[in-house]
Amino acid sequence: MALHQTDRGVAAPYDDVYAMPVSEHTLPKYRMPEAVSDPRAVYALIHDELALDGNAAQNLATFCTTWAEAEVHQLMDECLDKNMVDKDEYPQTADIESRCVHILADLWHSPQGASTMGCSTTGSSEAAMLGGLALKWRWRKRREAEGRPAGRPNLVCGPVQVCWEKFARYFDVELRQVPLEPDATGLRPHQLRDHVDENTIGVVAILGVTYTCDYEPVQEIAAELDAIQADTGLDVPVHVDAASGGFVAPFLHPGLEWDFRVPRVASINSSGHKYGMAPLGVGWAVWRSADLLPGDLVFRVSYLGGDMPTFALNFSRPGGEVVAQYYNLLRLGREGYRRIYRAASDSARWLGGEIAGMGPFTLLYDGRGALPAVSWTLTDPAGTGFTLYDLTEQLRLRGWQVPAYPLPPRRQETVVQRVLIRHGISHDKVELLAADVRAALARLRDGAGKPAPHQPGFHH
Numbered sequence: 001m002a003l004h005q006t007d008r009g010v011a012a013p014y015d016d017v018y019a020m021p022v023s024e025h026t027l028p029k030y031r032m033p034e035a036v037s038d039p040r041a042v043y044a045l046i047h048d049e050l051a052l053d054g055n056a057a058q059n060l061a062t063f064c065t066t067w068a069e070a071e072v073h074q075l076m077d078e079c080l081d082k083n084m085v086d087k088d089e090y091p092q093t094a095d096i097e098s099r100c101v102h103i104l105a106d107l108w109h110s111p112q113g114a115s116t117m118g119c120s121t122t123g124s125s126e127a128a129m130l131g132g133l134a135l136k137w138r139w140r141k142r143r144e145a146e147g148r149p150a151g152r153p154n155l156v157c158g159p160v161q162v163c164w165e166k167f168a169r170y171f172d173v174e175l176r177q178v179p180l181e182p183d184a185t186g187l188r189p190h191q192l193r194d195h196v197d198e199n200t201i202g203v204v205a206i207l208g209v210t211y212t213c214d215y216e217p218v219q220e221i222a223a224e225l226d227a228i229q230a231d232t233g234l235d236v237p238v239h240v241d242a243a244s245g246g247f248v249a250p251f252l253h254p255g256l257e258w259d260f261r262v263p264r265v266a267s268i269n270s271s272g273h274k275y276g277m278a279p280l281g282v283g284w285a286v287w288r289s290a291d292l293l294p295g296d297l298v299f300r301v302s303y304l305g306g307d308m309p310t311f312a313l314n315f316s317r318p319g320g321e322v323v324a325q326y327y328n329l330l331r332l333g334r335e336g337y338r339r340i341y342r343a344a345s346d347s348a349r350w351l352g353g354e355i356a357g358m359g360p361f362t363l364l365y366d367g368r369g370a371l372p373a374v375s376w377t378l379t380d381p382a383g384t385g386f387t388l389y390d391l392t393e394q395l396r397l398r399g400w401q402v403p404a405y406p407l408p409p410r411r412q413e414t415v416v417q418r419v420l421i422r423h424g425i426s427h428d429k430v431e432l433l434a435a436d437v438r439a440a441l442a443r444l445r446d447g448a449g450k451p452a453p454h455q456p457g458f459h460h
Contacts, residue, residue: 015038017038017040017041017044017045018041018044020037020038020040020041021035021037022037022038022041022042022045023041023044023045027045027046027049054399054401055399057424057425057429058399058400058401059401060400060401060402060418060419060420060421060425060433061401061402061403061418061420062401062420062422063243063244063271063274063275063420063422064271064273064274064280065273065274065276065277065278065279065280065422065423065424066422066424067422067423067424068277068279068324069331071327071331072278072279072324072327072328075320075323075324075327076279076320076321076323076324077320078320079093079318079319079320079323080318080320082318082319082320082323083316083317083318083319084097084120084316084317084318084319084322085312085315085316085317086316090319093319093322093323096322096323096326097119097120097319097322099326100120100284100322100325100326100329101116101117101118101119101120101284101286102114102116102118103329104118104246104270104284104286105118105260105286107250108242108246108250108259108260108268108286109259109260109261110260110286110288110289111260111288111289112288112289112290115289115290116286116287116288116289116290117286117287117289117290117292117293118284118285118286118287119284119285119311119312120272120282120283120284120312120321120322120325121269121282121283121284121285121312121313121314122281122282122283122312122314122317123271123273123280123281123282123283124163124241124243124269124270124271124274124283124284125161125163125166125283126283126285126312126313126314127269127270127271127283127284127285128161128163128164128167128204128239128241128243128269128285129163129166129167129170129171129313130269130285130297130311130312130313131239131241131267131268131269131285132155132164132167132171132173132201132202132204132239133167133171133297134266134267134287134292134293134294134297135155135201135202135237135239135266135267136153136171136173136201137294137296137297138201138237138292138294139153139199139200139201139202140153141294148198152174152199153172153173153174153199153200153201154173154174154175154176154197154199154200154201155167155168155173155174155175155176155200155201155202155203155204156176156178156192156195156196156200156202156203156204156236157175157176157177157178157187157203157204157206158177158178158180158186158187158188158191158204158206158209158216159177159180159186159187159206159209159210159211159212159407159408160177160204160206160210160241161210161241161243164204164241173201174199176195176200177408177409178191178192178195179408179409179410179411180407180408180409180410180411181410182411185209185211185212185214185364185365186206186209186212186214186215186216187205187206187216187221188217189217189220189221189223189224190224192221192224192225192228193224193228196225196228196234196236197234198234200234200236202236202237202238202239202266203221203225203236203237203238203239204238204239204240204241205217205218205221205222205238205239205240205241205258206240206241207240207241207242207243207244207245207246207249207258208242208243208244208245208248208370208371211375211405211407211408211416211418212364212365212375212407212416212418213244213365213370213371213373213374213375213418213420214364214365214369214370214371215245215249215256215258215369215370215371218238218240218257218258218259218262218265219257219258219262221238222238222262222263222264222265225238225264226264236264237264237265237266237267238262238264238265238266239265239266239267239268239269240258240259240265240267240268240269241269242258242259242268242269242270243269243270243271243274243283244270244271244274244275244371245258245270245275245370245371246268246269246270246271246275246276246284247270247271247272247274247275247276247277247337248275248341248370248371248372250334250337251334251337251338251341251342252338252341252342252345252372253369253370260288265288266287266288266292267285267286267287267288267292268285268286269283269284269285269286270283270284271283271284272284272321272322272325273321275341275371275422275423276325276328277328277332277340277423278321278324278325278328279320279321279324280321281317281318281321282321282322282324282325293311297311298311299311340423341372343427344372344421344422344423344425345367345372345421346427347372347421347425347426347427347430348367348371348372348373348374348419348421348430349366349367349368350427350430351367351374351419351421351430351433351434352365352366352367352368352374353366354434354437355374355376355434355437356376358437358438358441359441360378360379360380360384360441361376361377361378361379362376362377362378362379363375363376364376364377364416367421371420372420372421372422373418373419373420373421374418374419375416375417375418375419376416376417377414377415377416377417378415381415385444385445385447386444386445387404387415388404388415388416388417389404389415390444391404391417391437391440391441391444392404392417394440394443394444395433395436395437395440397440398436400433400436402417402418402419402433403417403418404416404417405418419433
């Protein structure tokens with residue numbers, strides 16, 4: 001083949017991207033194309049397809065970051081080639097990860113903030129699993145030292161995110177998920193005594209329940225476990241899943257004792273890419289002290305150029321999200337996080353008042369005392385004439401993504417809606433949402449917005 005024929009299909013630089021060869025056909029979906037294509041055309045076509053996704057700025061269902069400063073984008077570009085696991089090749093990125101761990105340990109009142117153990121992960125789900133594995137390993141080691149069987153571990157929790165169900169299934173642990181009591185928004189301390197026993201590796205307390213956005217009372221949960229230990233001798237540690245609240249409570253609720261100020265709290269996970277405001281792909285696991293992370297969970301690798309410890313579930317992953325997290329910690333400081341979440345919390349409380357005044361709703365969480373968010377249900381589901389799924393569909397007509405979903409077992413007949421106010425969700429946008437909720441209610445009440453019987457409503 002002549003050399004000039006090898007770039008067949010690549011247009012001249014002055015050609016329009018929509019008139020190039022790759023633009024004349026449906027994009028391949030099942031087989032890699034044979035020919036090389038012009039990068040401008042490929043970018044334009046993929047960019048156009050991605051425009052069919054929802055607008056992330058109107059996604060009020062997600063806890064995750066949807067807005068970042070230009071400097072974050074720049075740092076992410078500069079870190080595109082940095083592999084987080086290769087600490088020998090990228091020692092400064094590794095040092096930045098270590099700085100973040102110790103900053104968070106200090107933020108969460110670790111008694112050994114400068115020397116404690118922790119790591120970055122791909123998100124709070126991986127961090128939660130690392131916390132769970134450490135609980136299991138320590139429980140098993142203690143049982144074996146006592147000469148007792150260690151084959152039936154269980155983990156006690158309330159209404160948790162699916163990552164804990166995955167942990168239990170993947171790592172062979174019984175998940176004892178305590179049912180929600182009527183009118184409760186999470187696990188209540190008095191429920192623990194019926195569920196913990198000698199095989200309990202730990203209790204998970206949630207700082208920011210996925211379903212309702214409220215905090216579970218960590219200090220009271222620990223106090224109940226203290227009482228159980230006094231009565232039975234069972235010493236059950238607490239892991240705090242602060243996926244959302246770990247970057248909110250220190251700034252909005254500094255007096256709330258949920259972290260390492262509570263002696264029974266052994267470990268904490270949080271999500272940097274949620275209210276930590278980092279881009280998607282970073283979470284954090286921190287232990288009260290280094291001895292609480294069993295050495296058996298730490299592996300050493302030598303084939304990347306140095307002898308390096310690693311104890312994450314993932315191996316190769318980008319370093320940009322960790323660097324962006326450090327940027328946020330430096331850029332905003334405590335005062336910046338405090339100001340951002342005060343504004344978000346003010347907007348959430350305002351929205352809660354508006355929702356409560358619209359008529360058909362009962363607030364489950366009004367935006368006070370926990371996450372900058374609101375959750376509600378229908379006061380009279382049978383008599384309202386429409387469902388929250390119908391309201392979700394109506395709001396999607398305006399681009400809003402507001403989820404409707406059932407609560408966990410024993411309250412699954414209750415369907416809930418939830419709005420999360422994140423960085424980048426302005427008060428003006430919240431007011432526009434409230435106006436659209438009112439307009440949607442008007443359509444649903446006169447029957448104009450309710451789907452025909454053969455059309456299903458939106459479900460999660």
